Amino acid sequence: MLIRTGRDGLTHPQSSEITPLGIYQQRRDLIRWMAGGAAGAGLASWASRQALAQAARPGKLAALSATKSAVPGAMTMEKLTDYKDASTYNNYYEFGTDKADPAQYAHTLKTQPWTVEVDGLVKKPAKYAIEDLVKLSAQEERVYRMRCVEGWSMVIPWVGYSMAKLIAMVEPLGNAKYVEFHTLADRKTMPGVGSSVLDWPYVEGLRMDEAMHPLTLLAFGMYGEVLPNQNGAPVRLVSPWKYGFKSAKSLVRIRFTEAPPRTAWNKAAANEYGFFSNVNPNVDHPRWSQATERRIGEDGLFAKKRKTLMFNGYEAQVGQLYAGMDLKKFY
Numbered sequence: 001m002l003i004r005t006g007r008d009g010l011t012h013p014q015s016s017e018i019t020p021l022g023i024y025q026q027r028r029d030l031i032r033w034m035a036g037g038a039a040g041a042g043l044a045s046w047a048s049r050q051a052l053a054q055a056a057r058p059g060k061l062a063a064l065s066a067t068k069s070a071v072p073g074a075m076t077m078e079k080l081t082d083y084k085d086a087s088t089y090n091n092y093y094e095f096g097t098d099k100a101d102p103a104q105y106a107h108t109l110k111t112q113p114w115t116v117e118v119d120g121l122v123k124k125p126a127k128y129a130i131e132d133l134v135k136l137s138a139q140e141e142r143v144y145r146m147r148c149v150e151g152w153s154m155v156i157p158w159v160g161y162s163m164a165k166l167i168a169m170v171e172p173l174g175n176a177k178y179v180e181f182h183t184l185a186d187r188k189t190m191p192g193v194g195s196s197v198l199d200w201p202y203v204e205g206l207r208m209d210e211a212m213h214p215l216t217l218l219a220f221g222m223y224g225e226v227l228p229n230q231n232g233a234p235v236r237l238v239s240p241w242k243y244g245f246k247s248a249k250s251l252v253r254i255r256f257t258e259a260p261p262r263t264a265w266n267k268a269a270a271n272e273y274g275f276f277s278n279v280n281p282n283v284d285h286p287r288w289s290q291a292t293e294r295r296i297g298e299d300g301l302f303a304k305k306r307k308t309l310m311f312n313g314y315e316a317q318v319g320q321l322y323a324g325m326d327l328k329k330f331y
């Protein structure tokens with residue numbers, strides 16, 4: 001628990017929002033150690049390694065080892081959201097609209113066998129068994145700031161590789177301008193799919209250059225383990241500079257198209273959820289401001305709202321994708 005000694009605004013919270021570099025480094029070293037096996041661990045005592053292991057990996061699901069990403073901007077140096085919060089406060093409408101629903105009901109999701117079909121305007125359409133898709137490229141750990149359109153945010157260490165690696169494998173044709181992401185919609189295992197809140201399956205989309213950007217991640221894990229069902233097992237999209245709903249969970253099909261995909265949220269409310277949905281503090285949602293956000297795990301009487309950053313803080317990496325575009329019009 002955070003202990004505060006004075007009134008908000010006069011005294012800073014005891015816990016810095018930035019993890020001290022040393023602790024961060026230890027955590028990274030540990031993940032590298034887990035990736036490289038015990039031989040590389042060397043000096044740390046068993047006890048301290050054990051303590052670090054608990055901080056770095058919740059130890060509930062199968063480990064998914066990864067090396068630290070070298071992609072510019074991929075390793076946010078902010079305090080990680082607790083695994084508990086990241087895996088119990090979710091949006092996954094196929095399992096209900098309450099934040100607690102996915103953690104409670106997603107155990108029915110059957111992630112094996114699982115295939116992902118990649119088709120549309122490509123030279124080499126393919127159907128990947130999840131086991132093969134995981135191995136298509138080396139797994140990297142990436143710590144991304146995530147911002148939900150509803151005004152909350154988290155910092156999550158994902159495990160995966162750039163979507164661009166998969167795109168290169170299937171060789172898109174010259175007229176492929178967009179990528180459409182289809183997610184599982186199974187009435188038998190997903191209680192929310194019977195509801196009319198969205199037009200199922202949940203479909204999302206990116207422009208080709210967005211999908212090819214090295215920060216766009218095909219994620220198989222988080223916190224050093226495979227994804228929990230409620231976070232989109234066995235494979236999901238993660239697009240950190242866009243509002244959370246763009247990051248479609250439990251992908252079953254990736255299709256290359258010439259026309260912009262009709263996305264589930266855009267179909268449900270086009271004036272509220274545009275195709276791009278880049279995080280933008282200067283463009284309000286029609287029903288609320290997007291200027292600030294609440295970091296999950298920081299709630300409480302004196303927890304200050306944070307200022308939302310342009311492109312969720314990834315402007316240096318992705319800003320040029322939108323050069324010359326009117327971001328109020330293309331929201």
Ligand SMILES: Nc1nc2c(c(=O)[nH]1)N[C@H]1C(S)=C(S)[C@@H](COP(=O)(O)O)O[C@H]1N2
Binds near residue numbers: 231249
């Ligand atoms: N298939 C599917 N993907 C989805 C959603 C959903 O309801 N169904 N919700 C989106 C929303 S609104 C957010 S904020 C993120 C939440 O991801 P998390 O629960 O891993 O934090 O998933 C996105 N992906």
Ligand SMILES: [Mo]
Binds near residue numbers: 147148149243244245
């Ligand atoms: Mo969201």
